[in-house]
Amino acid sequence: MKSFRHRLLIMIVGWIGLLLASLLIIVSQLFPLYANLEDPATIWLLLFLIFATAMVISTIISHRIIKIQSQPIENVTETALELVKGNYRARAVESGAVGAVQLSATINVLARNLQEITAIRQMEQERLKTLIENMGSSLMMINRQGRVSLVNKPFLRELAMSNENIQGKLYKELDIPTVLAKFIENVFMTEMPDRDQIDFSIGLHQKHLDVYGAPIMGEHERWLGVVIVAHDISELKRLEQVRKDFVANVSHELRTPVTSIKGFSETLLDGAYEDTPTLLSFLEIIHKESNRLELLIKDLLELSKIEHAGFQVKAQPTDMSAVIERAAGMIQPRMEDKAILLNLQLEPVEVLGDPDRLIQVMMNLLANALTYSASETTVEVHLFKEQEEAVIRVKDQGIGVETSEIGRLFERFYRVDRARSRNSGGTGLGLSIVKHLVEAHHGKITVDSEVGVGTTFTIYLPLAS
Incomplete structure (x- = not known):
């Protein structure tokens, strides 16, 4: 743009200078004063001074004209360069000659269109990224060179990996289970869709994945790589x-x-x-x-x-100590037949619950303690407040439970000692019923046990406000 201005300036100055020189010659012919001068040197000096003055004036005028005419073009050029750099917020000044205004307006329309297209593209990319990151399934994309081009958080979480360790690496270099690596290899080499259920272990956890793989096809059926989608079905298997x-x-x-x-x-x-x-x-x-x-x-x-999903208890303010005493009275004859002492330590506590269901909970817990306790032992029941909850603790001196089996106590039909529970008439469903009823009261139940010492069940229930 500057060289164009220089060339235009020289051209205008030359034309103006030529025009002034012609005018001076015409003036020298018209005015006798200048024609009668006898000294040629004086004439040429005078002409030179006039010409120099004319050139200076023409230069100033030409520079002003060039500046007025070229400034909109320069502004449009600078705006276009900013657009090339990706700055779609740049705008040209819409002023000057008619042609320059039209050019600036056109550039501004182009800039606004590019800005809108970029905003829409960024929004779509954010939506796609959010969708990929928050989808329930694991996703990994591999390009045609065999490198990982995209991976979402569920995939990293399922395989206990970090994004830095996997992004851009060859899929053969990844520290992933062998069965998954073989599945990816099969899809990558055959370029055909495939689906399978794979099992593998990560640490102490067994994983079950439903895996689907398919080739990624671009325009004109061009193969771009493969996509692997995996869904965790471990809970379904369980x-x-x-x-x-x-x-x-x-x-x-x-x-x-x-x-x-x-x-x-x-x-x-x-x-x-x-x-x-x-x-x-x-x-x-x-x-x-x-x-x-x-x-x-x-x-x-x-x-x-x-x-059942719609099951609810008829919660109301309930005297928990009265509930325990009633359950204890119902099971007391069986306790006496086995010479087991029932020790109650109850504080006055009012809970928000269903009295009939709470009696059922206490009966099942006391029956469980009776089943697994030897004769001439003690079963203790404590009731007290702890912060904003009622705490019911049932402790026996029975056979106890191994630590590895505590998590299975609330499973249906699970028994620590099958022969003893069957002889006592147990069904193996009592503790499972207890757990569901306690959770229906928005409470929780915990277990502490030691083999040969006994087991303690602790129930936490909300207090009646």
Whole structure:
């Protein structure tokens, strides 16, 4: 732009100078004063001074004209350079000649369009990034060179990796489970979609992933790489196993009393009914197994009702000490038959709960303590306030539980000592019912146990306001 201004300035000055020189010659011919001068040197000096003065004046005028005409062009050029650099907020001044104003306006329209397009693109990129980072599945993209081009947080979290250790690396160099590496290798080499369920261990945790891989195709069917999407199905696998265990346990628990009833009834039908002592003994066994079967079905229906999504307790201000005393009175005869001392240490505490359901909770806990405690031991029940909660602690001197088994105590049909619980008529559902009822009261239950010493169940319930 500066060289253009210089060339234009020289050209204008030359034309103006030529014009002034022509005017001077014409003036010298017209005015006798200058024509009658006898000294040629004086004439040329005078002409030179006039010409120099004319050139200075023409230069000043030309510079002013050039500045006025070129300034809008320079402004437009600077704006265009800023746009090239990516500064789409730059704007040209819309002033000057008509042509320059139109050019500046056009550049400004272009700048505004670029700014809007950039803003939309940034917004879409943010949306895409948010979607990828917060999607429930793990995602990894690998380019055609085999390097990781994109990975989201769920993928890093599932494999216990950091973004710095994986971004831009070859997928073969990644410290990932072998089964996942083989799956990626298969998709990458065949360039065909694939899906599989893989299992692997990370530390002490077993992971189950549903993995899908597919090639990324660009314009004109150009292969750009592969995308790997993995969904954690560990919880689904666990629930499936729980369902299988539940069906197996229910089948086993129902089969035992049914087999007993069927066997003894067939024996009676074969002629044993003629022996009165045998008849009475068998009928007593059949009655006992029928009661056990009835109790099991009742607990199953109760647990199914409690586990239902819409189950709610009828919460109201309840005297918890009265609830415990009532439950203790109901189980006291069984405690005395086994020579177990029931020690109650109760403070006056009012909780927000359902009295009938809380009695059910205490009955199940006391029955569990009775089942796993030896004769001539003590079962203690403490009730007190701690901060904004009511605390109920049931402590026995029973067989205790291994630390590794504490987490399974609230599973349906789980028993520490199967023979003892079956002989006492237990169904294996009591503690599971207790846990669901406590959680329905917006409380929580914890367990502390030591083998050979005893077990302590602690319940935390909200106080009545």
